[in-house]
Amino acid sequence: MDSKNTKIGVAGAGVMGSGIAQVLAISGCTVACLDLDASVLKSARKNVEEGRFGLQSAVELGKLSIEDANAALERINFTTESEELNDSDVLIEAIPERLDLKVSFWKEFDKTASDSTIFASNSSGFSISAMAAATDRADRFIGWHWASPAPVMKLAEIIRGSKTSQETVDKIVSLAKSSGKNPVVIADSDTKWGYVTNRIYFAMVEEALAVVNQGIANRDEIDQLMTDCFRWPTGPFGMTKGASSGWK
Numbered sequence: 599m600d601s602k603n604t605k606i607g608v609a610g611a612g613v614m615g616s617g618i619a620q621v622l623a624i625s626g627c628t629v630a631c632l633d634l635d636a637s638v639l640k641s642a643r644k645n646v647e648e649g650r651f652g653l654q655s656a657v658e659l660g661k662l663s664i665e666d667a668n669a670a671l672e673r674i675n676f677t678t679e680s681e682e683l684n685d686s687d688v689l690i691e692a693i694p695e696r697l698d699l700k701v702s703f704w705k706e707f708d709k710t711a712s713d714s715t716i717f718a719s720n721s722s723g724f725s726i727s728a729m730a731a732a733t734d735r736a737d738r739f740i741g742w743h744w745a746s747p748a749p750v751m752k753l754a755e756i757i758r759g760s761k762t763s764q765e766t767v768d769k770i771v772s773l774a775k776s777s778g779k780n781p782v783v784i785a786d787s788d789t790k791w792g793y794v795t796n797r798i799y800f801a802m803v804e805e806a807l808a809v810v811n812q813g814i815a816n817r818d819e820i821d822q823l824m825t826d827c828f829r830w831p832t833g834p835f836g837m838t839k840g841a842s843s844g845w846k
């Protein structure tokens with residue numbers, strides 16, 4: 599599956615959804631970007647146009663021509679109408695990290711979306727097989743975990759559920775590559791939240807909190823030490839802040 603002429607639905611236009619829509623639109627997909635809240639869609643559009651990692655900034659940095667930026671924006675339809683996502687080739691879900699919300703979201707779309715639509719969850723860590731079990735298309739259900747800010751980070755953590763077909767894996771890997779990401783396919787797990795990246799990241803956060811609680815160093819000091827030691831762009835606490843409120 600290549601980006602050109604591929605129809606994407608992105609559900610949830612918050613921190614992640616707007617960036618995902620932008621990346622896929624730049625790569626040539628047409629994108630229907632859904633949110634229940636019209637004011638979120640307004641901010642999402644503003645973020646795509648003028649945000650720190652948005653199209654205008656990409657043009658200023660010489661990464662994108664003005665024509666390509668305008669064409670990408672034209673390819674995104676910001677909408678509150680869920681029907682507009684029914685004929686997507688791939689439906690990417692980026693709604694809040696609550697299993698009950700995600701399960702009912704997928705149940706509803708399983709009734710209305712085209713049979714051929716692949717369902718891809720950007721969950722940070724819920725079992726893909728558990729979400730897929732709420733649908734009649736477990737073979738066309740996959741995890742595609744992005745990192746924030748989506749336009750910058752290369753992550754494409756692709757999670758194969760117990761029934762995900764090889765064809766689905768191949769299509770999503772190819773789409774991720776054609777949108778400039780580095781896909782790595784991993785196995786699903788139903789024993790622990792977090793796939794690979796967040797399991798390891800949160801183990802570090804737990805240790806960082808223990809260091810704070812033992813009075814060894816404060817949060818800013820820990821962030822400084824970790825960025826200086828490992829050349830990370832931010833430390834464990836800075837990362838949590840950026841992931842929840844965006845990278846202003």
Ligand SMILES: NC(=O)c1ccc[n+]([C@@H]2O[C@H](COP(=O)([O-])OP(=O)(O)OC[C@H]3O[C@@H](n4cnc5c(N)ncnc54)[C@H](O)[C@@H]3O)[C@@H](O)[C@H]2O)c1
Nearest residue numbers: 610612613614633634638692693694695721722744746841
């Ligand atoms: N923030 C991060 O750094 C990050 C990174 C990777 C993955 N994730 C995951 O991505 C998902 C979204 O996270 P976020 O930070 O973008 O959340 P967010 O709260 O910024 O955005 C979620 C949006 O979903 C909308 N929404 C809720 N129910 C909906 C529905 N049924 N249909 C359409 N829209 C709906 C909300 O109105 C909200 O605007 C979560 O599963 C999260 O764990 C987040």
